[in-house]
Amino acid sequence: xxxxxxxxxxxxxxxxxxxxxxxxxxxxxxxxxxxxxxxxxxxxxxxxxxxxxxxxxxxxxxxxxxxxxxxxxxxxxxxxxxxxxxxxxxxxxxxxxxxxxxxxxxxxxxxxxxxxxxxxxxxxxxxxxxxxxxxxxxxxxxxxxxxxxxxxxxxxxxxxxxxxxxxxxxxxxxxxxxxxxxxxxxxxxxxxxxxxxxxxxxxxxxxxxxxxxxxxxxxxxxxxxxxxxxxxxxxxxxxxxxxxxxxxxxxxxxxxxxxxxxxxxxxxxxxxxxxxxxxxxxxxxxxxxxxxxxxxxxxxxxxxxxxxxxxxxxxxxxxxxxxxxxxxxxxxxxxxxxxxxxxxxxxxxxxxxxxxxxxxxxxxxxxxxxxxxxxxxxxxxxxxxxxxxxxxxxxxxxxxxxxxxxxxxxxxxxxxxxxxxxxxxxxxxxxxxxxxxxxxxxxxxxxxxxxxxxxxxxxxxxxxxxxxxxxxxxxxxxxxxxxxxxxxxxxxxxxxxxxxxxxxxxxxxxxxxxxxxxxxxxxxxxxxxxxxxxxxxxxxxxxxxxxxxxxxxxxxxxxxxxxxxxxxxxxxxxxxxxxxxxxxxxxxxxxxxxxxxxxxxxxxxxxxxxxxxxxxxxxxxxxxxxxxxxxxxxxxxxxxxxxxxxxxxxxxxxxxxxxxxxxxxxxxxxxxxxxxxxxxxxxxxxxxxxxxxxxxxxxxxxxxxxxxxxxxxxxxxxxxxxxxxxxxxxxxxxxxxxxxxxxxxxxxxxxxxxxxxxxxxxxxxxxxxxxxxxxxxxxxxxxxxxxxxxxxxxxxxxxxxxxxxxxxxxxxxxxxxxxxxxxxxxxxxxxxxxxxxxxxxxxxxxxxxxxxxxxxxxxxxxxxxxxxxxxxxxxxxxxxxxxxxxxxxxxxxxxxxxxxxxxxxxxx
Numbered sequence: 001x002x003x004x005x006x007x008x009x010x011x012x013x014x015x016x017x018x019x020x021x022x023x024x025x026x027x028x029x030x031x032x033x034x035x036x037x038x039x040x041x042x043x044x045x046x047x048x049x050x051x052x053x054x055x056x057x058x059x060x061x062x063x064x065x066x067x068x069x070x071x072x073x074x075x076x077x078x079x080x081x082x083x084x085x086x087x088x089x090x091x092x093x094x095x096x097x098x099x100x101x102x103x104x105x106x107x108x109x110x111x112x113x114x115x116x117x118x119x120x121x122x123x124x125x126x127x128x129x130x131x132x133x134x135x136x137x138x139x140x141x142x143x144x145x146x147x148x149x150x151x152x153x154x155x156x157x158x159x160x161x162x163x164x165x166x167x168x169x170x171x172x173x174x175x176x177x178x179x180x181x182x183x184x185x186x187x188x189x190x191x192x193x194x195x196x197x198x199x200x201x202x203x204x205x206x207x208x209x210x211x212x213x214x215x216x217x218x219x220x221x222x223x224x225x226x227x228x229x230x231x232x233x234x235x236x237x238x239x240x241x242x243x244x245x246x247x248x249x250x251x252x253x254x255x256x257x258x259x260x261x262x263x264x265x266x267x268x269x270x271x272x273x274x275x276x277x278x279x280x281x282x283x284x285x286x287x288x289x290x291x292x293x294x295x296x297x298x299x300x301x302x303x304x305x306x307x308x309x310x311x312x313x314x315x316x317x318x319x320x321x322x323x324x325x326x327x328x329x330x331x332x333x334x335x336x337x338x339x340x341x342x343x344x345x346x347x348x349x350x351x352x353x354x355x356x357x358x359x360x361x362x363x364x365x366x367x368x369x370x371x372x373x374x375x376x377x378x379x380x381x382x383x384x385x386x387x388x389x390x391x392x393x394x395x396x397x398x399x400x401x402x403x404x405x406x407x408x409x410x411x412x413x414x415x416x417x418x419x420x421x422x423x424x425x426x427x428x429x430x431x432x433x434x435x436x437x438x439x440x441x442x443x444x445x446x447x448x449x450x451x452x453x454x455x456x457x458x459x460x461x462x463x464x465x466x467x468x469x470x471x472x473x474x475x476x477x478x479x480x481x482x483x484x485x486x487x488x489x490x491x492x493x494x495x496x497x498x499x500x501x502x503x504x505x506x507x508x509x510x511x512x513x514x515x516x517x518x519x520x521x522x523x524x525x526x527x528x529x530x531x532x533x534x535x536x537x538x539x540x541x542x543x544x545x546x547x548x549x550x551x552x553x554x555x556x557x558x559x560x561x562x563x564x565x566x567x568x569x570x571x572x573x574x575x576x577x578x579x580x581x582x583x584x585x586x587x588x589x590x591x592x593x594x595x596x597x598x599x600x601x602x603x604x605x606x607x608x609x610x611x612x613x614x615x616x617x618x619x620x621x622x623x624x625x626x627x628x629x630x631x632x633x634x635x636x637x638x639x640x641x642x643x644x645x646x647x648x649x650x651x652x653x654x655x656x657x658x659x660x661x662x663x664x665x666x667x668x669x670x671x672x673x674x675x676x677x678x679x680x681x682x683x684x685x686x687x688x689x690x691x692x693x694x695x696x697x698x699x700x701x702x703x704x705x706x707x708x709x710x711x712x713x714x715x716x717x718x719x720x721x722x723x724x725x726x727x728x729x730x731x732x733x734x735x736x737x738x739x740x741x742x743x744x745x746x747x748x749x750x751x752x753x754x755x756x757x758x759x760x761x762x763x764x765x766x767x768x769x770x771x772x773x774x775x776x777x778x779x780x781x782x783x784x785x786x787x788x789x790x791x792x793x794x795x796x797x798x799x800x801x802x803x804x805x806x807x808x809x810x811x812x813x814x815x816x817x818x819x820x821x822x823x824x825x826x827x828x829x830x831x832x833x834x835x836x837x838x839x840x841x842x843x844x845x846x847x848x849x850x851x852x853x854x855x856x857x858x859x860x861x862x863x864x865x866x867x868x869x870x871x872x873x874x875x876x877x878x879x880x881x882x883x884x885x886x887x888x889x890x891x892x893x894x895x896x897x898x899x900x901x902x903x904x905x906x907x908x
Contacts, residue, residue, distance in 0.1 A: 004343050004347075004387030004388070005083075005342070005343060005346060006080070006081065006082075006083040006346065006376065006377060007083050007377065008082065008083035008084060009081075009082050009083060009377070010042060010082060011039045011040065011042050011044065011078055011079070011082050011084065012039075012040050012042070013082065014039075014077075014078045014079070014080075014081035014082035015029065015036065015039055015040060015078055017081055017374065017375050017377065018077060018078060018081060018353070018375070020374070020375075021354070021371045021372070021374050021375040022077075022353045022354045022355075022375055023354065023355055023780055024353060024354060024355050024356040025074060025077050025078075025353055027777075027778055028070055028071075028073065028074040028077075029074060031070075032054075032070070032071055032074060034050065035047055035050050035051070035054075035071055035074060035075065038050055039075070039078050044075070044079050044084060044085075047075045047078075047079075048072075048075055050071060050075075051068060051071035051072040051074075051075045052068065052072075054067045054068045054070070054071035054072075055067045055068040059705075060108075061104055061105060061107075061108040061174070062105070062108075062174055062177075062179075062184075063179075063181055064104075065101050065104060065105065065174075065175070065184045066179070066181035066182050066183065066184055067181055068097070069097065069101070069182070069183075069184050069185075070181070070182055072093065072094075072097055073137060073356075076090050076093055076094065076137070077137065077349075077353050080346075080349060081353075081375070081376075081377070087342055087345055087346055090349070091129075091133060091134045091135055091136075091345075092133055094135040094136070094137070094139070095129075095130060095133035095134065095135045096133075098126075098130055098135060098141050098185055098229070099126075099229050099230060101175060101184050101185065102124050102141075102143070102171070102175070102229055102230035102231075103230040103231070105171055105174040105175060105184075106119060106122065106124070106167070106171055106230055106231055107119055108174070109167055109170050109171060109174070110153070110167075113153075113155065113163075113166070113167070113170075114153040114155060117153035119231065119232065120148075120151045120152070120153075120232050120235075121147055121148045121150075121151030121152030121153065121160075121232055121235065122145065122146070122147045122148075122152055122164065122167055122168075122201070122231045122232055122235070123145075123146045123147075123204075123228065123230070123231040123232045123233070123235040123236035123239065124143045124144075124145060124146075124171075124228075124229045124230040124231050124236070125143060125144040125145075125146065125226055125227070125228060125229065125236060125239065125240070126141065126142070126143055126226065126227055126228075126229035127142040127143065127144060127191050127222050127223070127225060127226050128140070128141070128142035128191070128222070128225060129142075129225070130142060130143070130229065131225040131226045131227050131229075131314055132225040132314035132315045132316065133314070133315065134315055134316065134345070136345070136348060136349060136352055136358075137349050137352040137353055137356070138186075138352040138356055138357060138358040138359075139185070139186075139358070140185070140186045140187065140188040140358065141175075141185045141186070141187055141188070142188050142189075142190075142191045143187065143189070143229065144191060144192050144202070144207075145164070145167075145168045145171070145189075145192075145200060145201035145202065146201065146202055146203075146204045146207055146235060146236070146239055147160065147163075147164035147167075147201050147202070147203060147204065147235075148203075148204050148232070148235050149161070149203055151232070151235070152164055152167075160203075161199065161203070164199070164200075164201035164203075165199050165200055165201060167201065168199075168200035168201040169200055169685050169686070172187045172189065172200070173685070175187050179698070179704050180698060180703065180704040186358065191219075191222055193207070193210050193211075193214075193219070194489055199688070200686075204235060204238070204239050207239065208239060208242045208243055211223075211243040211246045212242075212243065212245075212246055220246065220247060220302060221295075221298050221299075221302060223243065223246070223247045224247065224298050224301055224302065224305075224312075224314065225298075225314040226240065226247075226314070227240070227314065228240060247305075248305045248306040248309075248312060275287045277385075277388070277389065277392050277393075278362075278385065279362055279363060279364040279365070279366070279369055279381070279385075280361060280362060280363070280364035281361065281362045281388075281392075282360055282361045283344055283347060283348055283351070283360045283361065283362060283388075284348070284360035284361075285360065286392070287392070287396045287399075288340075288391070288392035288393060288394070288395040288396025288397075288399065289344060289392065289395070290341065290344045290345065290348065290360070292395055292396065292398075292399040293316060293320075293337045293338075293340060293341040293344070293395055293399075294316050294341070295399075296320075296329075296337055296398065296399060296402060297316050297319040297320050297323065297337070298319070299402070300323050300328055300329055301319055301323070304323070304326070304328050308326060310322055310325075310326060311323060311326060311328070316338075316341055317338045317341060317342065320334040320337050320338045320341075321334065321338065333398050336391075336394050336395065336398065337395060337398065339391070340391035340392075340394060340395045343387070343388070343391055344388075344391070346376075347372075347376065347384070347388065348360055350372050350375050350376050351372055353375065354371065354372065354375065355780075355782075362384070362385075363381075364855075365855075366381060369381030369384065369385075372384060429475070432475060432478065433465055433468075433469070433478060436478060436482055437461070437465070439482075440457070440461075440482075440485060445485060445486060446486070446488070446489065447485055447486075447488035447489065448485070450492070452492050453492045453495075456492050456495040456496045456499065457495045459495070459499050460495045460498045460499040460505070463502065463505055464481075464498060464505055464508075467505040467506050467508070467509040468481060468509050468512065473513040473514070473858055473860040473861070474513075476512070476513055476858065476860075477509050477512035477513040478512075480512040480516070480519040480523075481508075481512055483519075483523055484512075484519065484522055484523040484526070486523075487523040487524065488523075488526060494526045494529070497529065504529070504532060507532065507580070507584065508529065510583055510584070511580065511583055513860060513861070514583050514849075514850050514860075514861045514864055515579060515583050515849045515850055516850075516852070517579065517642060517643070517848070517849050517850075517852055518576060518579045518580065518583070518849060521572070521576060522576075524690065525572060525690060527569075528572060528573055528576040529576075531573040531576065531577060532577065532580060537573075537577040537580075538577065538580065538581050538584060538586050540581075540587055540591055540592070540594075540595050541574055541578070541595045541598050541599055543598070544598045544601050544602050544605075547574075547598060547599060547602035548602045548605050548606055550570060550602075551566075551567050551570050551571065551602050551603060551606040552606045552609070552610075553566075554566070560610055560611075560613075560614045561687070563606075563607075563610050564607070564610075564682060564687050564689075565687050565688055565689040566689070567603055567606055567607055567692070568687060568689040568690055568691070568692050569689045571599055571600075571603050571692060572689070572690060574595075574599045575596065575599060575642065578592050578595050578596055578599070578642070579642050579849050581595075582845065582846060582849060582868060583849070583850075583864070585864070585867055585868065588842070588870075589841070589842040589845040589846055589868050589869070590639070590817075590838065590841060590842060590845075592845060593638075593639040593640055593641060593841065593845050594638055594639065596640035596641065596642065596644065597634070597635055597637075597638040597639060597640045598638075600635055600640060600644075600646060600693065601631070601635070601737050603683070603692065603693070604629060604631075604646070604648075604683065604737055604738055605737070605738055607679065607682040607683055608627065608629065608679050608682075608738050610682070611675070611678050611679050611682045612627065612675065614678075615674075615675050615678055616662065617662075618662055618663060618664050619660050619662040619663075619664055619665065619666050619671060619674075620660040620661040620662025620663070620665065621660060621661060621662070622652075622654060622658050622659070622660045622661075622668045622671055622672075623654075623658060623661065624653075624654040624655065624658065625652050625653050625654030625655070625658065625668055625672070626652065626653050626654070626739060626740060626743060627650065627651075627652055627672060627675060627676070627679075627709075627738065627739065628650075628651045628652065628653065628712065628736060628738065628739035628743050628744065628747060629648055629649070629650055629651075629679075629736065629737050629738035629739065630648065630649040630650075630651060630734050630735070630736055630737070630747065631646070631647065631648060631734070631735050631736075631737045632647040632648070632649065632699050632730050632731070632733055632734050632735075633646075633647035633696075633699075633730070633733060634647075634733075635647060635648075635735075635737070636733040636734050636735040636814045637733045637735075637814050637815050637816050638735075638814070638815055639815070639816070639817075639841060641844060641845050641848040642845075642848045642849050643848045643852065644848075645693060645694035645695065645696050646683065646693050646694070646695050646696065647696050647697075647699055647730075648680075648695055648696070648697055649697070649699060649700045649701075649715075649734075650672070650676035650679070650697070650700070650708055650709035650710075651709065651710060651711065651712050651715050651747070652668065652672040652709055652710075652711055652712070653711070653712050653743055654668065654711075655668065656668050656669050656711045656713075656714075659671075668711075669707070669709075669711070672709040673707050673708045673709045675709070676697075676708040676709040677708055680695045680697065680708075683695050699727070699730050701714065701715060701718040701719075701722075701723075702718075712743075712746075712747060712750075716750055716754070719731065719754045720754060720757075724767075725764060725767035725768065725771070725806075726767070726771045728754065728755060728806060729768070729771070729799070729802040729803075729806065731751055731754065731755060732755060732801075732802050732805050732806070732812060732814070732819070733814045733816070734751050734814060735748075735814040736748060752812055755805065755806065755809065755812050756809040756812070759806055759807065761807055764803065764806055764807055765803070765895075765896055765897070768799055768802070768803045768896060769896055771799070772795070772796070772799055775789070775795060781793075781854065782853065782854040782855075783853055783854035783855040783856075784854070784855065784856060785843070785847055785851065785854045785855065785856065785857075785881075786854040787840045787841075787843050787844045787847065787854075787881075788844065790885065791885065791889065792884070792885030792886060792887075792888040792889040792892075793840065793885065793888070794837070794840050794841065794844065796888050796889070796892055797833065797836065797837055797840070797888045798816065799892075799896075800829075800833070800888070800891055800892055800895055800896070801816060801819055801820055801823065801829075803895060803896060804823050804828050804829060804895065805819060805823070808823075808826065808828055810822060810823065810826050810828070811823045811825075811826060811828075816837060817834070817837060817838070820833055820834050820837055821834055829891070830887065830890075830891050830894075832887045833887060833888070833891055835884070836883075836884035836885075836887045836888055838870070839869055839870065839871075839880055839881065839884050840881070840884055840885075842868055842869040842870060843865070843868075843869045843877070843881065845868070846864075846865045846868040846869060847865065850864070850865055851865070862874035862877075865877065869881075
């Protein structure tokens with residue numbers, strides 16, 4: 001057994017470690033008490049039986065799969081921690097469940113859409129760790145969807161391409177979407193050809209043609225770990241058999257070997273961050289980590305597998321053994337790589353068990369590192385580093401040899417003149433810049449293959465490098481610039497833009513240095529950057545009515561689908577510009593947050609109008625009724641961040657017994673529920689232009705179990721008679737964002753009436769504190785700068801405001817700033833709470849762009865974040881942040897008196 005692998009213990013011991021050190025597992029054990037009892041009784045088989053049937057009684061297939069996934073994850077984790085399940089067993093169970101989830105979700109879609117059709121004509125190919133049946137606890141699955149236009153069912157005038165797109169989007173949503181029961185698997189569709197422009201599902205012959213003629217070296221490597229996973233098995237096998245010669249080439253010319261070598265070098269090139277071993281080390285991408293063990297095997301498989309079918313095995317350890325058995329690699333090295341890989345994957349699972357996050361990096365915080373170590377059964381973080389030190393160095397050394405041999409034959413010489421120029425500017429480690437340039441000039445980067453692209457790139461390259469070198473964090477900016485270039489389908493227009501507008505080069509350097517969120521968006525849609533040419537892009541957005549006009553404009557011939565794409569494009573440009581305004585310190589983050597809200601509200605109005613018109617073509621109108629949309633949360637309060645989702649409630653006016661007057665009439669309740677679902681899809685489903693917003697409708701009456709849309713009378717009745725206190729707290733930020741002026745005015749008036757109802761103060765206080773306790777239990781802070789969830793953070797601040805609003809019936813403004821000022825004027829609230837809110841909200845808006853993990857940002861970004869928060873320095877910001885939190889804690893203690901007998905009293 002490899003040193004550091006888990007020793008076999010009791011399941012009861014594993015449960016204790018899980019509860020002590022892994023909040024995600026602790027919550028899972030808490031909500032599944034029957035499963036916990038089976039595990040505590042040391043009955044792992046019974047626990048697996050329970051997990052398999054955990055979805056019994058579910059109302060939908062989606063709900064069933066989510067419940068089964070949660071039970072399976074907990075069972076596997078406890079068995080793994082106890083050393084009673086091997087790594088292969090854990091990965092196998094997860095991968096098998098992924099196959100089954102895809103199969104069941106797809107069958108459900110077919111049953112709903114085409115009840116009389118067999119599930120033919122659509123196939124799912126698994127790639128990555130799913131393809132090799134090596135899934136992690138928190139892995140994405142990386143599928144490719146294929147369809148046969150001659151076999152896929154359609155309905156009405158639907159084209160096969162439309163049918164496949166809808167099936168594919170619904171399948172992604174069925175697994176990927178989060179609800180009260182969690183999610184099944186995150187779904188990453190970026191491994192399909194040209195994901196920026198290609199449809200979600202590919203016609204099979206076109207896909208075969210692409211892989212036979214146009215695919216790149218990394219795509220060849222990706223298919224080493226490919227297999228049929230779900231759907232039409234005959235179609236899936238046909239595709240894989242057809243592209244088999246592309247994957248396993250019997251002879252490799254020099255160019256093909258060079259391509260494989262270039263892919264190998266990119267692993268180190270892309271992820272310089274997290275390379276140094278120690279706290280913060282990237283276990284997946286760091287030197288000597290998981291990726292290097294995997295790619296060592298894959299590269300040799302690609303070279304030799306064309307002639308030797310025995311080497312065509314997808315799982316990494318199996319591949320290393322097969323290569324060693326065939327004499328293709330050194331047996332001792334194969335053993336080192338396989339043993340190290342197994343240890344890495346086990347520790348990677350520990351990292352992901354803590355909070356069900358798709359993380360691969362060791363914590364840089366000592367306490368967090370200790371937590372992971374103790375979850376694994378060690379004493380402290382130093383012990384964890386100790387068991388990893390040897391394997392990381394050994395794998396890194398083996399991989400160094402592989403890279404060195406390829407660099408001598410595939411990469412050209414460095415540009416010495418550029419290196420000298422960088423050195424003259426005082427750039428640290430100019431060799432890193434030179435190596436990137438050598439790779440870009442190697443001819444292996446997709447965006448830089450044509451002569452025109454190379455010419456435009458070379459024209460801007462020296463100045464761009466100097467701009468990046470002069471940015472606050474040159475190495476980070478360079479890494480993000482490198483990723484951006486790699487994801488570009490073509491670089492001509494982008495580099496011509498940079499050549500024509502020198503000021504944009506410096507702006508790009510700052511975005512790449514400070515804003516990983518914007519840098520990632522730019523890598524997916526470089527046209528976002530073109531929107532910054534107009535200097536007005538750095539102005540705050542116009543009023544919502546003007547935004548509506550901009551978003552709703554159509555070209556001749558544009559249909560509904562085109563409008564969905566255009567709104568996504570225009571909203572993306574506005575949101576990207578707002579983020580850039582923050583990085584450029586053009587406006588107060590509170591104003592930028594208001595801009596985000598205006599953009600979202602305009603998008604809701606435009607897309608709802610368009611969706612209603614489309615819906616009425618088939619189902620007509622319901623006489624005397626209309627749709628009304630109520631915004632809550634940050635949208636209701638008109639303060640969104642770059643990462644905010646939209647909290648919406650759908651209501652309708654009129655008689656719920658009336659039927660619509662279209663060709664396919666519907667009763668009003670069914671009519672407006674279907675319409676609400678269409679509107680949510682219009683706002684959230686990704687199209688060729690990308691995603692728009694995540695929409696959360698769980699605040700509707702009866703939550704996720706209730707209908708999507710209810711009549712206004714039902715809404716009032718529910719709020720008057722059945723709503724919980726927390727629902728009335730949420731209602732304090734409710735604001736109609738769609739509907740006629742009369743309907744919206746009446747709705748707002750009824751909300752005020754409901755909120756002004758008399759409440760018993762002590763019962764209200766207890767209910768508010770209980771709700772806060774539930775959040776503390778189930779949603780711990782992500783990091784030290786989680787301004788929402790930290791003690792004394794914005795959630796505590798908001799709870800105080802909502803408590804006082806409900807207690808006094810005063811200051812019932814959806815905008816929290818106005819509400820706080822109203823409560824101060826009424827003598828109910830400490831005036832310092834207004835300043836505390838503004839500082840923490842500004843900080844939240846800035847961190848969502850610059851440090852989305854809620855951890856301390858890089859030192860180079862700290863002064864910019866401090867400035868955004870209205871402080872002169874980082875130290876002043878931290879001091880102000882602590883003072884703001886203390887103000888909130890003091891005010892909490894004044895109004896929501898802690899009870900020593902309640903856990904919450906020890907927390908707030």
